[in-house]
Amino acid sequence: MKVLIINASVRNERSYSRKLTQLFVENWKTRYPSDVFTYRETGIDSIPNINESWIAAAFKKPSDRTEENQKALELSDELVKELKEHDMYIIGTPMYNWSVPGGLKAYIDQVMRINETWKFRSGVPDGDYVGLLQNKKAFILSARGDTGYGENEKNRHVNFQTTYLKHIFGIMGVENITIISLDNEEFGGKVFEESKNNIFNIIQSIE
Secondary structure: OEEEEEEOOOOOOOOHHHHHHHHHHHHHHHHOOOOEEEEEEOOOOOOOOOOHHHHHHHOOOHHHOOHHHHHHOHHHHHHHHHHHHOOEEEEEEEOEOOEOOHHHHHHHHHHOOEOOOEEEOOOOOOOOEEEOOOOOEEEEEEEOOOOOOOOOOOOHHHOOOHHHHHHHHHHOOOOEEEEEEEOOOOOOHHHHHHHHHHHHHHHHOOO
C-alpha cells in the first residue's frame, strides 16, 4: 500500500501534529514493513495560493488549455496525481484560529479540482457532488490547544478544523476517515501529559 503523509504545521521539532504523524508512521511500519511512504509538506515549505490564472485554467476543458493554462496547473496536476496514486492519507495538522493552517488550505484549493478529484453528478452545477478519489482511507491527526471540539461538546461550534477536513475529503470521495485529536496543549502539565499518553496509545494500537 502507498501511504501519503501530509504535514501542515509551520513548526518543526516543537510541532505536536508532526509527532503524531511520526508516531503513526513508526507504528504502521512495524505492522506493514512493505508499505511505501511519501511525504508532502504544506507548512514549512509553502504551497502557493491559487490565483486568477489557475482558476481560468482549471475550469477549462483539458483539450482547450493553452501552454499558459498548463503551466498554471503544473503543481496542482502533480498534487492531484499524488493523491490518486496513494491508497491512504495521513494528515497531521494543528488547529490555528479554530481552523487549518494557511498552507494546508492552499493545498486543498490546489487539489479540489473539478473532473479530477470531484464532479457534479449531472454535469451541471447542482450541488450534487461525486468524489473521484475512490477506495481511499484517511487519518486526520490533529493537535489543538483547547479541548471539547467533538460532537456534542462545548466547542463543537468553532471546530472548523477536523469538520472541514472531513467534509472536503468526503466530497473528493474519501469516505473512510478516522479522526484522532490531541487536545489541551495550551494547559500543559498533568492534563496535557494525560492527553498525550491517551492519544499516543490510540495511535500505537492502530492496525
